[in-house]
Amino acid sequence: MNSLINTSYLVASVCFILTLQFLSSPKHARQGLLIGAFGMTVAVIATLFKPEIVTYKWIIPSFLIGSLIGTAMSAWIPMTKMPERIALSHSFGGLAASLVGISEYIRHDPFEMSRVTVAALGFETFFGFLTFTGSMMAFGKLQGFITGAPITFKGLNAINIAAFIGSIVALVIFVIHPEMKEIFYTVSATGLIIGVTAVIPIGGADMPVVISLLNSYAGLASSATGFAIGNNVLIIAGALDGTSGFILSMMMSKAMNRSFANVLFGAFGTGGGSAPAAAGTDTRAPQYNQGTIEDAVSTLEAAQSVIVVPGYGMAVSQAQHAVRELGAALEKRGATVRYAIHPVAGRMPGHMNVLLAEADVSYESLFDIEDINDDFAQNDVVLVVGANDVVNPAAKTNKQSPIYGMPVFNVELSRTVIVLKRSMNTGFSGLDNELFYQPNTMVVLGDAKKTIQAFKSELETRE
Amino acid sequence: MNSLINTSYLVASVCFILTLQFLSSPKHARQGLLIGAFGMTVAVIATLFKPEIVTYKWIIPSFLIGSLIGTAMSAWIPMTKMPERIALSHSFGGLAASLVGISEYIRHDPFEMSRVTVAALGFETFFGFLTFTGSMMAFGKLQGFITGAPITFKGLNAINIAAFIGSIVALVIFVIHPEMKEIFYTVSATGLIIGVTAVIPIGGADMPVVISLLNSYAGLASSATGFAIGNNVLIIAGALDGTSGFILSMMMSKAMNRSFANVLFGAFGTGGGSAPAAAGTDTRAPQYNQGTIEDAVSTLEAAQSVIVVPGYGMAVSQAQHAVRELGAALEKRGATVRYAIHPVAGRMPGHMNVLLAEADVSYESLFDIEDINDDFAQNDVVLVVGANDVVNPAAKTNKQSPIYGMPVFNVELSRTVIVLKRSMNTGFSGLDNELFYQPNTMVVLGDAKKTIQAFKSELETRE
Amino acid sequence: MANELLLALYIFVLAGFLGHHVISKVPPLLHTPLMAGTNAIAGISLVGSLVAAGGDFSHASTILGFIAVVCASINAVGGFLITDRMLRMFRKKGERRS
């Protein structure tokens, strides 16, 4: 029996690896997911035969409740809320890991546990709780329950450092004296505290990096559980999770041209747009061409090739369907329409891709920065839909700019650039954008979705 | 102690993984090798502290002999002999694995061994011996000790099938009755036999595929050793080896557009060039332009861009240094010189790359087929140095051709093609090559090295 | 003990290397489904939670297990469903939605 259960865990591990391998192309990704779900089912069913499990009395209702909530959440959450949904899942994962840790601790004789098990239990509980509260904070910031602006106050740093040192000391003591209950609960408490105090001073817009990092902590907690209860599928799933979170957060910081440390300790970002800072001694507000719906449509009408650059604003105004409809209308008139997707456009890796896929835009029309950046020079019109930082030429030209070196789209090389935004406020980085003031740029103010819908109606009247 | 030894094996495993990871770029590959050598050293030193080892009396001389032979072989073997050298190493590896298997068997009480250990011992010895004799045969064929032509005789198939079934039956009996010495030695004997009888019917030129496949068997033997003696670094190194051999042999068959089965059982290839078969009913020998050294040099002199396509003939005539010198001379005259490297040019994956690297050609001048195939159309002169099948247009145009579908260079699109070979004989596949008879092709007969040296002298007199 | 730790370490290290390679091959196009998908896989913590909830240890342990099963099954069930919902949206030109 026991070796059958363990074999099923090996099967599940292989399935999970295959799931991630299949994610390397959109064509087979769904099959991979099916394989993963199969592996999960096998592992769960096998576990039910474990001799330690004596009753299904509590298992059945709890599993049903969880499945119901999970199904409901996944069916109704809008795609624009994915970052929130992912943060929430991490907090569930973290909570589950730490509760299992506590339950393992209270039901075993501490003197019968090996050092390894004790250390693993400590790690599991610590990282589990840290992930739990940290992800809750991230969720709150994204949802606006907590202000997105970095929260810092005198003494916060001191608290952070104290909690960090305290957790290490407590972990060490715990490994030596596993029978000391207080120490175990101190470890748990420091995890809970650090999750809060380490996340609140980070700006709301940096939450995606934080969420990915918490993903890797959740993975570590999971692996630690595996070490504690001697279960390899947990170790493997945790390691896969952990590397995934780590790689994504690295990728994001790199694409934002900021160091990890700067994200975590920089208190960067204000969480919302702000009016551009006055540029040096020049106090005149710079001039920009404000266009009307009619102007913009005339330009679009004449274009042979259009490149759409979506950004966070498209997610905010839920404009993806309108964008697709406008694109289809332009294509019907004979123009080619392509979408240029920046790796950190929006607020989550792959954010724009998911939204446009939701709106039924084929993934063959979506282009990565390397594949499209040389084509802007031969392009007629660029339509910037709520993007800002990812089209800021300062990243290429101004060595003083904090985003200098971040790869950006060469939109300014196209014949005309139409920018959709609500105001002249800045984007995530809080930096002014010269692009808006260039002679070949036309700014159309207003909510992106409404503006695009107006474009389409206007276009139709002209047919 | 014991756990220190095991930790050192973990370190070695990580080192080996890193070695292979570093091989993904020529810039860091040597560092990776250093890491691997470090890992090996750590593992070997740690092993010397094993309690089972009671004397170094035999270890020291045997290790010294091995190191001496290894050092000598690696210092003096010419790069053109790499396939032979690799075949030889596989046979050593296989022999070592099977001898360890026998020694494990004779020194343990068969009734004290677990089923897993017994099965692993059987596999280890079987695959070890198979790799040993198989690699010896491959070596013999490459060196010409054994005829390169496929050796087949009536009854060979029967022997192969009998040995194969016999080995499986013997392995099964062995697992059930590990105490039956005769069965163990039968397993060993079938391994030795299959190594010979499975390899001799394969043509000499297919030996690279065979060698790679034997590489993966050697890996399996190594992993089996790991299972038998419970040593993870052996399992890991064996699995890495095994996948490497398997992937390379797959790649080769794919690039030759032949199935694995066809390579192993097709008795393909004659081991040497042969006169082209008469093409259908047309008995007139087709016409080709035979060029002189002077003609060829005049063409090269006028070229702005030259692409060199090296093949097996370059290895045979050791022309790599001459090629490089000619290339440098042409570059000095203002031409651009690039090298187009086909994945199966020569007789071993990466064969041409190593030879040209030896001759000091920078790897930045070497281009894979995907990167250069579109450039032939804008190119002035192609210099085909002993390549044949990889420039055979029949692979693109003639659906009847056995190599139809294999990717080949579009050399015929260049303004002029100069082909260097000794005769009008065919290459490895035994197929005639239409390219040689096209109006823009000039064939210069003779040994490639001599011809190229003559080119260079002629070029110098014209300065 | 030390041996058991070492074996677990082997597995952790190998899986970590493997994760690195597998994840790097996921294109930016699918980064959001990747995040959701790893979330689903993390639901495997169910195997630990089930033992706590179904074992005959103590009331406290059972309650903790109950909550843990709820949390883990939200991830396991919900994670796969939402990832699938996302992936279903990705389609080639002309391909019909399923």
Place this chain on the structure above:
Amino acid sequence: MANELLLALYIFVLAGFLGHHVISKVPPLLHTPLMAGTNAIAGISLVGSLVAAGGDFSHASTILGFIAVVCASINAVGGFLITDRMLRMFRKKGERRS
């Protein structure tokens, strides 16, 4: 026993997947050094051979071990040396040979 086999299987499977990813990333340029390099790594069979050669079992075992150590150390020592010799030859434009 079954457990020991399973753990070994985990490691084998993970290493196999990992090998697949790592080896696929090696460019054709370096395929010959790859073959030589895996050969060198295969020299790790030394750890098995050394025990046979240095143990106090029987004459036969010692002789087998002796030969095995010779063979394995040819691979271990020679393999790294020849791979390094090859890799030393690969250079960028303008780079001097070391």
